[in-house]
Amino acid sequence: MPDTADVSGAPVALDAMGGDHAPGEIVAGAVQAVREHGVPVVLVGAPRPIHEALARHGATAEIPIIRAEEALAMDEGALASLRRPRSSIAVACHLVRRGDACAVVSAGSTAGVVATGKLRLKGQPGVLRPAIAVALPTRPRPSILLDAGANAEVKPEMLVQFAHLGAAYAETALGITGPRIGLLTIGSEPGKGNKLVKRAHELLSAAPGLDFAGNVEGHDLLTGAVDVIVADGFTGNVALKTMEGSVRYAFAELRETIQESRTARLGGLLQRRRIMELRRRLDPEAYGGAVLLGLNGTVVIAHGASQAPGVSAACELAAALAHRGVVARIGERIGHAHRPHRLW
Amino acid sequence: MPDTADVSGAPVALDAMGGDHAPGEIVAGAVQAVREHGVPVVLVGAPRPIHEALARHGATAEIPIIRAEEALAMDEGALASLRRPRSSIAVACHLVRRGDACAVVSAGSTAGVVATGKLRLKGQPGVLRPAIAVALPTRPRPSILLDAGANAEVKPEMLVQFAHLGAAYAETALGITGPRIGLLTIGSEPGKGNKLVKRAHELLSAAPGLDFAGNVEGHDLLTGAVDVIVADGFTGNVALKTMEGSVRYAFAELRETIQESRTARLGGLLQRRRIMELRRRLDPEAYGGAVLLGLNGTVVIAHGASQAPGVSAACELAAALAHRGVVARIGERIGHAHRPHRLW
Numbered sequence: 001m002p003d004t005a006d007v008s009g010a011p012v013a014l015d016a017m018g019g020d021h022a023p024g025e026i027v028a029g030a031v032q033a034v035r036e037h038g039v040p041v042v043l044v045g046a047p048r049p050i051h052e053a054l055a056r057h058g059a060t061a062e063i064p065i066i067r068a069e070e071a072l073a074m075d076e077g078a079l080a081s082l083r084r085p086r087s088s089i090a091v092a093c094h095l096v097r098r099g100d101a102c103a104v105v106s107a108g109s110t111a112g113v114v115a116t117g118k119l120r121l122k123g124q125p126g127v128l129r130p131a132i133a134v135a136l137p138t139r140p141r142p143s144i145l146l147d148a149g150a151n152a153e154v155k156p157e158m159l160v161q162f163a164h165l166g167a168a169y170a171e172t173a174l175g176i177t178g179p180r181i182g183l184l185t186i187g188s189e190p191g192k193g194n195k196l197v198k199r200a201h202e203l204l205s206a207a208p209g210l211d212f213a214g215n216v217e218g219h220d221l222l223t224g225a226v227d228v229i230v231a232d233g234f235t236g237n238v239a240l241k242t243m244e245g246s247v248r249y250a251f252a253e254l255r256e257t258i259q260e261s262r263t264a265r266l267g268g269l270l271q272r273r274r275i276m277e278l279r280r281r282l283d284p285e286a287y288g289g290a291v292l293l294g295l296n297g298t299v300v301i302a303h304g305a306s307q308a309p310g311v312s313a314a315c316e317l318a319a320a321l322a323h324r325g326v327v328a329r330i331g332e333r334i335g336h337a338h339r340p341h342r343l344w
Numbered sequence: 345m346p347d348t349a350d351v352s353g354a355p356v357a358l359d360a361m362g363g364d365h366a367p368g369e370i371v372a373g374a375v376q377a378v379r380e381h382g383v384p385v386v387l388v389g390a391p392r393p394i395h396e397a398l399a400r401h402g403a404t405a406e407i408p409i410i411r412a413e414e415a416l417a418m419d420e421g422a423l424a425s426l427r428r429p430r431s432s433i434a435v436a437c438h439l440v441r442r443g444d445a446c447a448v449v450s451a452g453s454t455a456g457v458v459a460t461g462k463l464r465l466k467g468q469p470g471v472l473r474p475a476i477a478v479a480l481p482t483r484p485r486p487s488i489l490l491d492a493g494a495n496a497e498v499k500p501e502m503l504v505q506f507a508h509l510g511a512a513y514a515e516t517a518l519g520i521t522g523p524r525i526g527l528l529t530i531g532s533e534p535g536k537g538n539k540l541v542k543r544a545h546e547l548l549s550a551a552p553g554l555d556f557a558g559n560v561e562g563h564d565l566l567t568g569a570v571d572v573i574v575a576d577g578f579t580g581n582v583a584l585k586t587m588e589g590s591v592r593y594a595f596a597e598l599r600e601t602i603q604e605s606r607t608a609r610l611g612g613l614l615q616r617r618r619i620m621e622l623r624r625r626l627d628p629e630a631y632g633g634a635v636l637l638g639l640n641g642t643v644v645i646a647h648g649a650s651q652a653p654g655v656s657a658a659c660e661l662a663a664a665l666a667h668r669g670v671v672a673r674i675g676e677r678i679g680h681a682h683r684p685h686r687l688w
Contacts, residue, residue, distance in 0.1 A: 242563070
């Protein structure tokens, strides 16, 4: 896998200007990634504020800065990526194209990062549509859900490709051999769902190189029933946000319940630290971010509200995916599945 | 509203044969509904086992039995409703048609209840598709989510009707005046989503008689941001099951966290009762069940695993909807929105 060797020493290109807490928390996350996890990072953006933030950590000599004159605002969407060829995220993508970085990490707006990534890195040969993958906090190991929002409208063939993208993620980042694939729908029997998933079920059942385990439902999302959960970007995004909102809701209700009674309150104090730890583990930031799969380069989209630990986790995830050759792995899977029939 | 007057004294027709714990827990739920909540009930199904179960509660004189020779099994789907015209759920529907019952309650298979309800009670005039509505445990009052699974494939016009169905539910069962409607999608701006919701957004914005509050996302499901959340049955079902699974997951993780440490365990014991209460409140059964809206009669589908309290709650909900005239209210709303242009 030549792609792996190419990037093995290259740093992660971290967009210092994207995210609600940029550049302060982004820079802090870079420092954490470098010092605590040994992940090499370059910061991309406006040099002065980045330098000042690095100075606060005494890290100006440890992390290089690559100048980018512009930045995408958090409320700017896909079109801005065309208008701003020198944005920090565009420059970060350029570093990956040139081989000067192994991967891109940004906490900028998802729409902006997706559009810029597609424009600057281009889709891998044979990939119909790049997709966003997230790792869900299942145990003993995460399940990968995709597409989590890049494609609101898809065709059944794309869902089969998403299965390959997710399988490559599971194989490289999580070290899972022969990941099991599930199709998100509204009943466990093969005939259940809308037209899209019924057809996708047929295609997945016949697809070589995929261990298709059949349909999964919403309540299977967090049980670890399968390693990869495939959905169109509309359903996947609704499911992901519903999951995040429901976990948040359960904890809020719990806090209120505990505060209501004096004995319960005492109990609550005794277990406060444990519950804080649990909340942190279930925090979307802890997953390391969403990964845009199917481009000629690895792009990790950290949560917009990311603070230093979330940014650091995203850099670790990006480095792991890049160094273990997720792009090459996708190339093998999609190339294998979609190789044109040879006439000679 | 003549429909209201017609049914005011009529009992709820409770399918004694549907559900994982039928007839024992169903009969126990009937006894609870009658004795504790003053809801009149008739039990429909095989007389002997129902009579025996009633006898165990000393309630043979309190609750009438209506004979039905057959029953739909829990794994029987839509087709069985055609094959079994004398099933307990079909007979219960017949009682409503004749005016001998105000509403149907069944804990049988959703597909079977939906198909039988549509076949025996027929859709209300002007209603394109009946939809399944559930009340989510938001505070201070529930939000209604629909369609939760009756229609995997819908058209934008149907989503507008679902808004009316949900509004009628909120007005009658929850006493909400001018319920606020949200459209479930993947971004808060009007242009976000797939083709279906983009078009539905336009139609809802222009629809008379609806207080349309715009798009809502998955994480808004439990915040009570709106009173009625509209979705196609595929997305709505995935969201509902994801929500249930996520809440269950959060509690399971919490239990494990509490058991891991001794201090935390002590704390856990002190608040055990409170947490049990909370879990009960978030239990889907506690919502009273899903309501099939848009038919010429009220049909409540209790959870398949319902025990006595869930069955009793479903009977209360069915009686409230029927006695407050949800069918007539839907007729007014849909009739008003879809009245044909008169030429004379």
